[in-house]
Amino acid sequence: MEFVEHVLVLLHLLGMAAIIGSAVFVARGAATPALVWGARAQLVTGLLLVGILEAGDDPVNHAKIGVKLVVAVAVAACAEIAAGKARKGEGERPQLVTAAGALAVLNAAVAVLWTSGS
Ligand code: HEM
Structure with missing residues (x-):
């Protein structure tokens, strides 16, 4: 179980790298597949991590998770809308x-800096 949790954290970090790498460092302004799939992966791996932590003995900070979920949905919405517009030939949405x-x-900062509560 612990191994699965660690693999999920790895996938979660790779999803974050895909989003931030694409949007901030590599393809500024372009909605790349890495951005869109990274945003989707964060929702899936994040929710699976919550499930696995809840199933075990590890405490889960529900307020922190709630904030991260709202922010991650906003990330996915921005990525999906930008990619959808580009696909339909309606221009880039940098x-x-x-x-x-x-x-x-912001979500990475919340993940790492919000240390109180459980
Ligand atoms: C853009 C979206 C997201 C980013 C950039 C992000 C970033 C991170 C980072 C950097 C960590 C590692 C923290 C550490 O090990 O100290 C982490 C852990 C975690 N994330 Fe996310 N995350 C995102 C979305 C989500 C979502 C949507 C959920 C769940 C609804 C979630 C749940 C978790 C959980 C449960 C952990 C592991 C342990 C913990 O911090 O309590 N994340 N996230």
Whole structure:
């Protein structure tokens, strides 16, 4: 079980790298597949992690998870809308891509800096 948890954390970190790497460092302004799939992966791996932690003895900070979920949904919405517009030939949406990257950085900060509560 602990191994599965660690693999999920690894996938969670790779999803974060895909979002922030694409939106902030590599393809500024373009809604790449890495951005879109990274945003989807964060929702899936994050929720699975909550499930696995709840099933075990590890405490889960529900307020922190709630904030992260709302922010991650906003990241996914920005990425999906920007990618959808580009796919339909309605132009790039660089502000949405930048917002997705910035919100992912915010979520990483919440994950690491919010240490109180359980
Ligand atoms: C853009 C979205 C997200 C980013 C950038 C992100 C980032 C991170 C990072 C950097 C960690 C590692 C923290 C550490 O080991 O100290 C982490 C852990 C974790 N994340 Fe996320 N996350 C995101 C979305 C989510 C979502 C949607 C959920 C659940 C609803 C979630 C639940 C968790 C859980 C349960 C952990 C493991 C342990 C903990 O911090 O309590 N994350 N996340």
